Amino acid sequence: MTTLAISTSSGQFALAIGENSRVLFDSSIDSTQEKGLEEILSDGLSCCNREVSDISHIIVDVGPGGTSRVRTGVAFANALAYSLGISVSPVSSMELAGIDAWEKYHLPVLSTVKSIKGSAYIGLYQPPDTSIQYGEVQDLVPKMVQNIDKFVVVGVHRDNILQLPSLKDKTMIDSTLTFGHVSCLIKNSNTFANRACGFPVYAQPVTEKTL
Amino acid sequence: MKDVILGIETSCDDTAVALVTSEGTILSSVVASQLDVHAEFGGIYPEFAARAHISAILPTVHQAFKNAGIAPNDIKAIGVTRGPGLIGSLLVGLNTATGLGLGWNKPVIGINHLRGHLRSADLEQKRVRYPATILLVSGGHTLLAHMKNPVEITLLGTTLDDSVGECYDKVGRMLGLGYPGGPVVDRMATKGLPSIPFPRPAINKGFDFSFSGLKSAVARYLDAHPEAVYEDVAASYVLAVMDVLMKKSSVALKQYPSQSFVIVGGVAASPQLREEAAKLCNKLNVELCLPPLRWSTDNAAMVALAAFDYLNLPTITKPVVDLQLKITDF
Numbered sequence: 001m002t003t004l005a006i007s008t009s010s011g012q013f014a015l016a017i018g019e020n021s022r023v024l025f026d027s028s029i030d031s032t033q034e035k036g037l038e039e040i041l042s043d044g045l046s047c048c049n050r051e052v053s054d055i056s057h058i059i060v061d062v063g064p065g066g067t068s069r070v071r072t073g074v075a076f077a078n079a080l081a082y083s084l085g086i087s088v089s090p091v092s093s094m095e096l097a098g099i100d101a102w103e104k105y106h107l108p109v110l111s112t113v114k115s116i117k118g119s120a121y122i123g124l125y126q127p128p129d130t131s132i133q134y135g136e137v138q139d140l141v142p143k144m145v146q147n148i149d150k151f152v153v154v155g156v157h158r159d160n161i162l163q164l165p166s167l168k169d170k171t172m173i174d175s176t177l178t179f180g181h182v183s184c185l186i187k188n189s190n191t192f193a194n195r196a197c198g199f200p201v202y203a204q205p206v207t208e209k210t211l
Numbered sequence: 212m213k214d215v216i217l218g219i220e221t222s223c224d225d226t227a228v229a230l231v232t233s234e235g236t237i238l239s240s241v242v243a244s245q246l247d248v249h250a251e252f253g254g255i256y257p258e259f260a261a262r263a264h265i266s267a268i269l270p271t272v273h274q275a276f277k278n279a280g281i282a283p284n285d286i287k288a289i290g291v292t293r294g295p296g297l298i299g300s301l302l303v304g305l306n307t308a309t310g311l312g313l314g315w316n317k318p319v320i321g322i323n324h325l326r327g328h329l330r331s332a333d334l335e336q337k338r339v340r341y342p343a344t345i346l347l348v349s350g351g352h353t354l355l356a357h358m359k360n361p362v363e364i365t366l367l368g369t370t371l372d373d374s375v376g377e378c379y380d381k382v383g384r385m386l387g388l389g390y391p392g393g394p395v396v397d398r399m400a401t402k403g404l405p406s407i408p409f410p411r412p413a414i415n416k417g418f419d420f421s422f423s424g425l426k427s428a429v430a431r432y433l434d435a436h437p438e439a440v441y442e443d444v445a446a447s448y449v450l451a452v453m454d455v456l457m458k459k460s461s462v463a464l465k466q467y468p469s470q471s472f473v474i475v476g477g478v479a480a481s482p483q484l485r486e487e488a489a490k491l492c493n494k495l496n497v498e499l500c501l502p503p504l505r506w507s508t509d510n511a512a513m514v515a516l517a518a519f520d521y522l523n524l525p526t527i528t529k530p531v532v533d534l535q536l537k538i539t540d541f
Contacts, residue, residue: 075306083314200270
């Protein structure tokens with residue numbers, strides 16, 4: 001079973017190919033050249049000695065993140081799934097970030113993504129659940145972690161969160177991560193199988209309206 | 212059947228998909244309209260347009276194949292609009308087309324939306340005889356061009372500011388007519404007298420257009436005349452637009468001998484424009500080519516038909532966004 005994972009929420013096109021949760025190809029390892037998704041997929045498939053028709057499942061990061069990039073990744077993933085007659089599993093960038101940091105720290109993971117007008121998407125990953133809220137970091141973060149003493153921080157607001165006076169009693173660990181790695185989608189592909197969707201309802205990007 | 216192209220058009224607010232033969236026969240054409248999404252904004256809200264495209268596009272593709280009674284294996288290629296247009300909306304169409312092309316193993320061609328409009332007059336039946344002069348009038352574009360054949364185009368003039376369709380929508384809003392304004396302004400104009408001497412901007416200055424001055428003149432008039440009869444304002448505004456469009460078209464047809472005068476784009480649906488153009492063509496003994504109204508506005512059938520022209524190019528135009536495409540570009 002060949003699985004394709006696509007993550008674009010960080011603003012970079014990242015793509016991984018795997019089999020039975022084993023990563024065979026990860027474009028983010030060598031991402032010095034900006035290539036389109038089709039080109040990266042073509043490189044990845046030849047690297048793994050696979051054909052497009054070998055792909056049997058797609059996992060796609062649906063954001064939040066870079067709006068145009070997320071939309072690009074989701075549109076591509078959905079269309080490829082439709083044309084191959086296979087399913088696509090949507091995973092939020094906050095769950096991806098959570099899984100990535102959890103593997104290292106085994107602690108709840110608070111992640112943030114910048115939005116417009118000072119607002120942010122704020123996610124809290126406590127396996128197997130991810131809750132996402134939309135608002136201002138200084139208002140929402142203390143509420144979201146009020147029952148948690150120790151957690152890991154991911155995202156562009158890490159420094160702000162680590163210095164929030166209202167969190168001075170908490171133990172916070174700076175993950176140094178801004179977004180999760182695409183390869184985590186392959187390693188945890190079994191987790192996402194039960195949310196696979198297909199025609200006529202495909203993956204949709206996370207927006208403030210979908211929360 | 213291999214002489215069919217799947218066209219995808221998402222440059223603005225409608226998700227459109229069509230299956231068309233090289234002869235212009237339309238096997239299917241499906242449009243998911245976003246009118247309800249944007250109505251409350253009085254214009255297109257780009258972010259919401261892109262979101263609506265991503266929800267609608269695959270069901271629209273699916274429906275197009277179902278209506279045509281053919282399978283993806285029966286198509287020769289996929290043609291998809293690559294610009295100009297709204298970037299978020301274009302990206303959805305382009306990346307969907309790329310994904311479909313990969314899965315179905317079909318070439319994907321990026322199409323200049325403007326060339327799609329030019330070819331819309333030949334949908335369903337061949338109407339255009341070349342050489343032809345073409346007037347493209349829509350919400351996004353206003354231009355005059357001369358076509359030696361379907362692919363060799365000379366741009367004569369374009370708008371320096373607002374497009375004529377945009378001007379119609381703004382005047383419609385000033386008159387409290389909602390969005391889209393074009394058809395209602397035309398309808399209101401038939402009930403009034405063209406008694407207000409609105410300017411005819413740049414009417415004698417080459418082939419370029421400028422409609423922002425006319426729009427401002429209408430706004431100023433309404434400010435200064437709270438008692439204005441809206442029907443007369445609409446009639447005077449429409450007459451000013453028609454005078455400009457017909458004067459420049461007349462000069463173009465005289466300078467660039469043409470067998471056909473083709474009018475495409477959303478404003479081509481204007482009854483006043485159709486009437487004035489018919490008079491002009493009768494006078495100059497040129498054949499008037501108007502696409503059926505359903506092909507005047509943005510649609511995917513025109514994109515699919517234009518894609519056949521691209522098959523003869525030395526290289527396939529990639530499905531990559533280009534917001535700056537001109538009428539002469541591919």
